[in-house]
Amino acid sequence: MPAVLFYILSAVMLAAALLVVLQTHPVYSVVFAIISFVSLAGLFLILGAEFIAAAQIIVYTGAIMVLFLFVIMLLNLRREDIEERGVSLMKTAGSIGTLVLLGLLGGVLAGKISLGPQGPFSQEVIRQAGNTQAVGRALFTDFLFPFEATSVLIFVALVGVVILAKKKL
Amino acid sequence: MVPLSHYLIVSAALFAIGVAGVLVRRNAIIIFLSIEIMLNAVNLTFVAFSRYLDSLNGQIIVFFVMTVAAAEAAVGLAIIVSVYRNRESVDVDRVNLLKG
Numbered sequence: 001m002p003a004v005l006f007y008i009l010s011a012v013m014l015a016a017a018l019l020v021v022l023q024t025h026p027v028y029s030v031v032f033a034i035i036s037f038v039s040l041a042g043l044f045l046i047l048g049a050e051f052i053a054a055a056q057i058i059v060y061t062g063a064i065m066v067l068f069l070f071v072i073m074l075l076n077l078r079r080e081d082i083e084e085r086g087v088s089l090m091k092t093a094g095s096i097g098t099l100v101l102l103g104l105l106g107g108v109l110a111g112k113i114s115l116g117p118q119g120p121f122s123q124e125v126i127r128q129a130g131n132t133q134a135v136g137r138a139l140f141t142d143f144l145f146p147f148e149a150t151s152v153l154i155f156v157a158l159v160g161v162v163i164l165a166k167k168k169l
Numbered sequence: 170m171v172p173l174s175h176y177l178i179v180s181a182a183l184f185a186i187g188v189a190g191v192l193v194r195r196n197a198i199i200i201f202l203s204i205e206i207m208l209n210a211v212n213l214t215f216v217a218f219s220r221y222l223d224s225l226n227g228q229i230i231v232f233f234v235m236t237v238a239a240a241e242a243a244v245g246l247a248i249i250v251s252v253y254r255n256r257e258s259v260d261v262d263r264v265n266l267l268k269g
Contacts, residue, residue, distance in 0.1 A: 006171045010179045017183055017206050021190040026198045033202050040209055043179075046171075047220040049228050052212075059235050064205065064242045071246045072198060075253050094192030098185050105181035109174055119224025126225075138225050139232065150236045157240035164247035167254070 002046050009046070013039035026077070030068045034061045048123060051132040176217035183210035197249050197259040201242065208238050 016036035023029045037060045044053035126134050139147055187210060190203025212231045219227025253259055 003171050006175070010175075014179065014182055014186065017186045020199070020202055020206065021186060021194065023199075026196060029199050029202055033205065036206065037209060040213060043176075043213060044216055047176075047216050049216045049219070049231075052216060052228050052231050055232065055235055056212075059239055060205070060209070064239055067242060067246060068198065068202065071250060074250060075259065077259065090195075091193050094189060097192055098189035101188055102182065102185040105185065106178070109177050109181060113174065113177070115173075115218075115222060117222075119222055119226070121225045122223045125223075131228075134225055135228055135232070138229055143229050146233060150233060153240055154236065157243050161243045161247040164244065165250050 006043065006046055009039045009042045012036075013043070026072050027069065030065055030072065033068075034065050037061050037065070048126065049131060051135045173217060173221045177214060180210045180213040180217070183207075183213065195260050195262050197252070197261050197264075198246075200261060201245050201249070204245075205238060205242065208234060 013036050016032045016039065019032040020029045020036065023032060037056060041053040041056040041061075044050075044056060121134060184207050187203045187205075187207030190206065191200050194200055194203065212234055215227040215231045215234070217227075219225060219231075249259055252264055256263060258264075
């Protein structure tokens, strides 16, 4: 059953991501991005990462995408801003480059993937306490310094956004 | 259980779609969305490896990638707002003062 779900969610995610790129209007792009990110949260659930799936929905679809929508609303784009002038050279070059990249990635993946050593967190170990508790324990012991440094990053971003977006300081 | 390579192929395709968005589109907002798609593709790889290697480190890294993505989106959108205020456009081809 999870296998079927995996293929359905992947197809939805990839189709929505493709539509993000193909839509002309930014609002539609954002809506398709939300669909894509929610399907990705489903994939995280299949992989047994419940905490990350919840964070994906809260942070990406709840915060970042709403921020995008707010900015689109603030900008009040005119129709001629939205419609892109035909830069056919750019488009062909970009499409060829993407196909080459996809081929390269496929070539790398077709080779043998050598996995590193197995860690201690097998599904049985995680199931004893739950994924969130295991992640939280790792976050506040082994990764305490990066976790605290994140708060500095967020603060710097906050101050930077206010300075950038304010008309006059 | 789905083999690991399928997850990697899906995330490679997602990453390529993100790259295509950055290369083909000229609207700054959609370029930013494409960057988010690329970050999500990498997140999927991290979580898949974390599951198949029985390690939680991948999920922790994804948590940090999400915070960085949130900060990056906020700063980038603020830059777009101020560029729009100065140039009346979000077309990245018209922001070309630093172009050689």
